[in-house]
Amino acid sequence: MEKKELIGLSKSEIEEEILKLGEKKFRSKQLWQWLYFRGETDFAKMTNFSKELREKLAENFTITRPKIVAEQLSKDKTRKWLLEFKDGERVEMVYIPEEDRGAVCISTQVGCAVGCKFCHTGSQKLTRNLTAGEIVSQFMVARDTYGEWPSPTNEVRYLSNIVVMGMGEPLHNQDNVIKALNILTDGDGIAISRRRVTMSTSGIAPKIVETLKATGVRLAVSLHAPNNEIRSQIMPINNRYPIEEVLKACQEYQAEDGSRYITFEYLLLDGINDSLENANELIRLMKKYHIRASFNLIPFNPWPGCCFKPSPSQKVKAFADALEKAGFAAPVRVARGQDILAACGQLKSKKDSEQ
Numbered sequence: 501m502e503k504k505e506l507i508g509l510s511k512s513e514i515e516e517e518i519l520k521l522g523e524k525k526f527r528s529k530q531l532w533q534w535l536y537f538r539g540e541t542d543f544a545k546m547t548n549f550s551k552e553l554r555e556k557l558a559e560n561f562t563i564t565r566p567k568i569v570a571e572q573l574s575k576d577k578t579r580k581w582l583l584e585f586k587d588g589e590r591v592e593m594v595y596i597p598e599e600d601r602g603a604v605c606i607s608t609q610v611g612c613a614v615g616c617k618f619c620h621t622g623s624q625k626l627t628r629n630l631t632a633g634e635i636v637s638q639f640m641v642a643r644d645t646y647g648e649w650p651s652p653t654n655e656v657r658y659l660s661n662i663v664v665m666g667m668g669e670p671l672h673n674q675d676n677v678i679k680a681l682n683i684l685t686d687g688d689g690i691a692i693s694r695r696r697v698t699m700s701t702s703g704i705a706p707k708i709v710e711t712l713k714a715t716g717v718r719l720a721v722s723l724h725a726p727n728n729e730i731r732s733q734i735m736p737i738n739n740r741y742p743i744e745e746v747l748k749a750c751q752e753y754q755a756e757d758g759s760r761y762i763t764f765e766y767l768l769l770d771g772i773n774d775s776l777e778n779a780n781e782l783i784r785l786m787k788k789y790h791i792r793a794s795f796n797l798i799p800f801n802p803w804p805g806c807c808f809k810p811s812p813s814q815k816v817k818a819f820a821d822a823l824e825k826a827g828f829a830a831p832v833r834v835a836r837g838q839d840i841l842a843a844c845g846q847l848k849s850k851k852d853s854e855q
C-alpha cells in the first residue's frame with residue numbers, strides 16, 4: 501500500500517489518521533507540532549513518541565519536501581528556487597528580503613490558464629493544480645533554507661510574510677489554496693499571521709469573498725487598467741469577469757470589515773495604460789465604487805519574446821503623483837531579482853523549447 505503524505509493534511513485529518521492507528525487524540529496535536537512547528541522530516545527524531553509509534557508512523561506515512569532542482573541568489577539577495585514535485589512537475593518560488601523581514605512568494609499551479617499577455621508564467625499553459633501539501637511545502641523549503649524553524653538560538657524571523665503571487669491563479673485552485681492558507685497560518689504550527697499573507701488574484705470575481713472569509717488573508721487584485729477596453733486587451737479573463745464585477749466583489753469584501761485595504765497591482769506598460777488620463781480614470785473608478793485602495797505600481801520587467809515595453813520613469817512618476825494627490829498610496833515597486841528573472845510576472849518553470 502502506498503504511504504500517505506502528511507504534509508497538507510488539516511488538523512482534523514491528522515487526528516483521524518492518529519485515531520486510525522489506535523493512538524490517543526493528543527498525539528495528533530504533538531504530530532502537528534513536529535510537522536508544522538518544528539519542521540521535522542524524520543519520524544525517528546520525534547522524541548516524545550514511543551519507538552512503536554515512530555515505527556508505525558514511518559510504515560504508514562511520508563513527510564515530503566519538493567526537491568530543489570536549482571537555486572539562484574540575486575545581487576540584491578532575492579532568492580529563487582526551482583522546485584520539483586513527486587511527478588516531476590516544477591514551479592518556482594521566490595524570497596524577497598527587506599531589511600528586517602521578507603516575503604516568500606509561493607505558487608499555486610503548474611503554469612496558468614489565465615493567459616495575461618504581459619506575464620511570462622501565462623505563456624506556459626496550465627499543467628495541473630498544486631495540492632494543499634505542495635503549496636504548504638514550498639514555504640517549508642524556504643524555512644529549511646534559512647534555518648527558521650524554532651530553536652533556542654533562533655529568534656529572528658526573516659520569512660515574515662507570504663504572498664500568493666507566484667505561478668498560477670489561486671482562485672482556479674480554490675479548495676487547495678484555502679486548505680493550504682489555513683495550515684500556513686495555524687497558530688500551533690507555521691503560524692504566519694493572517695494579516696501577513698496576501699493572496700493575489702487576476703479577478704475571479706465569484707470566488708473572492710468566499711475565499712477571503714475562509715482564510716482571513718489580505719487581498720491583492722491584478723487590475724492593470726482603468727477600463728474594460730484596455731484590461732481585456734492585456735488580460736483576456738476580463739471578458740469573463742469585467743472590472744465592475746471584480747470591484748463589486750471588492751466592495752462586498754470591504755463591507756465585512758472596514759479596516760481592510762485592498763491592494764491593486766498596476767503594471768505600467770508604455771503607451772498602453774500609463775497616461776495621466778489613465779490615472780485619472782482609475783481614480784474616478786475607485787471613487788465610484790468607494791473602495792479603500794492602495795496601489796502597487798509595478799515597472800514592467802521585460803522577458804524574452806514579450807511585446808510590451810516598460811513605461812519611461814517620468815511617466816511612472818507622473819502616474820504615481822496623480823494617484824497620491826487623489827489620496828491613494830501608490831508606491832512604485834522596486835523590481836527585485838531582475839538579474840535572475842525572479843521579478844513579478846517573470847516566473848516560469850519550463851524552457852521555451854519544452855512547451
Ligand code: SF4
Nearest residue numbers: 612614616619622668
Ligand atoms: S499574471 Fe498571474 S493570473 Fe495572469 S497569467 Fe500570470 S500567473 Fe496567471
